[in-house]
Every structure is written in structure tokens, then in C-alpha cells.
Amino acid sequence: MIELQKVNKSFGEKQVLFDVDAVFHKGKTNLVIGASGGGKSVMLKCMVGLVTPESGKILYDNRDFLQLDYQDVRAIRREIGMLFQGTALFDSLNVEDNVGFPLRMFSPMSEEERRERVNFCLKRVNLENSNNKYPSELSGGMKKRVGIARAIALDIKYLFCDEPNSGLDPITSRVIDDLLHDITHEFNITTIINSHDMKTVYDIGENIIFMHQGRAFWEGSKEEIAVARKELPELDHFIHASFIE
């Protein structure tokens, strides 16, 4: 479980996050939705430590990420996997080495064990027989799969995904969404997914956080959305704009 308490972040004069409080549950897909510029990516970056907030707490199972010393932060980072919006695969490494990269850096595995683990992860994301391809030779959907495989290579507890289905066709999007959902339950991890796709919410959302103008505006399950949107015009507007109703 990850908990955010009163997180504030500004870039220069411009404040982007305002006292954000949110809880991300273990074993569930936690979806962060909201309009462009609402601060979803910045919140994610704060959580993984790419951006440092001015104030607030980020608790990883009660360990305050912002207060820990370097070694402890590093320990938490071993438990984090992240799927980047543009996948951020290493161009100079092939699929196998990309997925094996965290293992090579951080685990004492032998060459043999590492290959086994890499193949297990690639099989899990249904991407076999592409071990020797380079990222430039893969389609968008395949890159996302490799990104997911790399994220889960170490035994992670927390999985972050920034817009996992941006740039994908509806069918491939659904496949990636389902994959993230299944992995979350299979490994019992805390998964946080940034999305502005309401379809993802209805397909796999279990805990929904609606961000609006830098605030965590609403949090609840997808069943509760139908009720909540009647009271929150901002949420209603966002959902309404997502569908041809």
C-alpha cells in the first residue's frame, strides 16, 4: 500500500500539486484519471522519486520515502517497477538484455538463472521468440510488453504505469490493460496506472483517483463513480467527454 499525505509540488511559480492525499491499495489496480495537465504524471514522478515535492509524505507500507537515507531509498527502488509512457527501453540493448538489465545490476543470479527469469517474464507478457530483437524493431504494443517484462523482472511490490495504452489501437490497449490487471493479482502488487481513458477504468479499474487541477478530487471504486458524478460536475464533465453518450 502506498499513501500520499498532503503532497505539494511547484515548478517555479507554478504550483502543480495541491495537498494531494491518496491511498493506493495492495493487490489492486489503482487508476489515476483526469484531464491533461491535471498533474497525474507529476504525482507519479513524485512517488518514484524522479521529482521531489516541497512538502508532504509518501508512505510505502509506512516507510516515508522522502525521509529515508540513500540506502533505504535504494532498497525501496528495488521493489518498484515502472512502465514509462514512451517505454524507455534501452536502445542499445536487445529485448533479452533489456529485461535482464535490472537482474544484472541488482541480483546475484548466475547467467543461467538470469536467462530463465528473463524468459519467464517474457512468457508472462506473451512475447516469445523476440529475445534478440532491438527496440527499434518492435511495434508499440510489443515495446509495452517488453517494458512490463522489464518492470517485473525483479520481485517487485509496486508497479507504476504512465499511460500504458497511449498510442495503441483499442484491441492492443485492451490486451495491455488485461495484462496489467492479471499481473497485479497474480503477484499481489500495488499497481498505479495513469490514464485518461475511461474505457480502462471500466475494464480494469478497482480503485479510482480522479485528479483535477492538481488536486486529488475524488477517490472510490468504479461502482461508486455513477453516484459520484451526479454530485461532482468536474468528474461528470470528464466522464461525459470520454464517451459518445
Added chain:
Amino acid sequence: MRIVYDLGKYMLFMRNMFSKPERFSVYVRRTLDEMTSIGVGSLPIVAIISFFVGAVTTVQTAYQLVSSLIAPSVIGTVVSDSTFLELAPTITCLVLAGKVGSHIASEIGTMKVSEQVDALEVMGINSIGYLALPKIIAGLIMIPVLIIMANFLSISGGIIAGKYSGILTPTEFIIGARDTFKAYTVFISMTKAVTFAFLITSISSFEGYYTSGGALEVGESSTRAVVRSCVAILVFDFLIAKVLL
């Protein structure tokens, strides 16, 4: 003002590189890769340039020293001294600033704008150390080797040009070169090589690392890396000459 700011940022960059290192074996592998890229990759261009610089210097020195009072072997002296002191280290490194420098800056810059650097950071890897340190060490090893080769080829170029344009015989050239040869000259040549190697690799890594934006900015950083490396080389060329000669 800008230059002071950038200089400070560069110092911090260098300091961060050495803080929080990874496992030693990680660097060894990366350094070997970089040595191949910098060393072997630059061999042809360095060979061609140093050979011709030696040949041209010989022909032009002969043109300037046309007098029956001067023994032809003096040309050998002048060419070999200027090769060791200036032509081989400085001209070669200015060319390497263009070749190696732009390569380093665009490689790291591309990794930066495509979030690959963020991916390293999220994994808990000190990205500055991981990316820049192997390049700097590889440069410190390989560029002096290239300069030794450049010294050798440049003098060979001089000997060959001298012979085939009937300026002086190889024997005269070598007698002239030996005549005033001092080990100190070679020491200065190597001091320059090591200094320039450090400047090229560190400045280019720095410029690449602080790229933000997209493909256009990667190109800009790469150009800036070359320009700044060249200026730094010339400044230090002067300083070394002033202090050591």
C-alpha cells in the same frame, strides 16, 4: 553570468558522478565497451589526419626555411617537435571533440529525452556515474593511445613527404628529429592528451545529460558539446604550454 552558472553545474555533475557508485564489475564491462567505441571507432580518422598533418608540415616548413645555410635535417627537428608539442595532441583532440564528443552528447542526450535516464534513476542507479564515468575512463585510456599513434604517423607522414618531394632523405629527417629530442616533449604531449581526453568526455557527457526536450535539443546539445570541448581544449592547450614550457 551564464558561464559561471554552467561551470558550477559542471562541478556538481562531476561530484555526483563519484558519489553513490555501483558495483565495480558494472563499470568494467561498460568501460570496455566504451573503449572499443572511442578507440577503435576513431582509429581511421586519426590515422588519416595525423599522417597528412605531418606531410603538410614538412612541405611547408621546407618552404619557409629555404636557404642554403640551413641543413635539411633542421626540417626534421621542427616537424617532430611541433608534432609532439602541438600538432598530434591538439589537432587530433580537436577532431576527436567533433567525433567522440558529438557521439557521447547525442547518445546520452537521446537517453535523456526518451526517459531512459529516468528509467535508470527509478531502478536506483546513479545515472550520471553509470553513463558518464565509463566514457571518461575509456577516454582517459584510449585517447592517449590514439595520440601516441598520431605522433608516430605524423612523423611517418613527414618522412614520406620529405622523401618523395625531394626535400630531405629519411636519414636526414631522423637525424634532425633525434638531434633535439627530449623526453620532456613527449611528457608534454601525453599531459595534453590526458587533459584533453578528460575535457572532451566530461564536457560532452555533461552537455548530453542536461538535454531536455526532444530530437532538436539533442542536436543542439551535441553541437554545444563540440564547441565547448574545442574551446576548453584550446584554453588548456595554452595553459599547459605556459606552465610546463
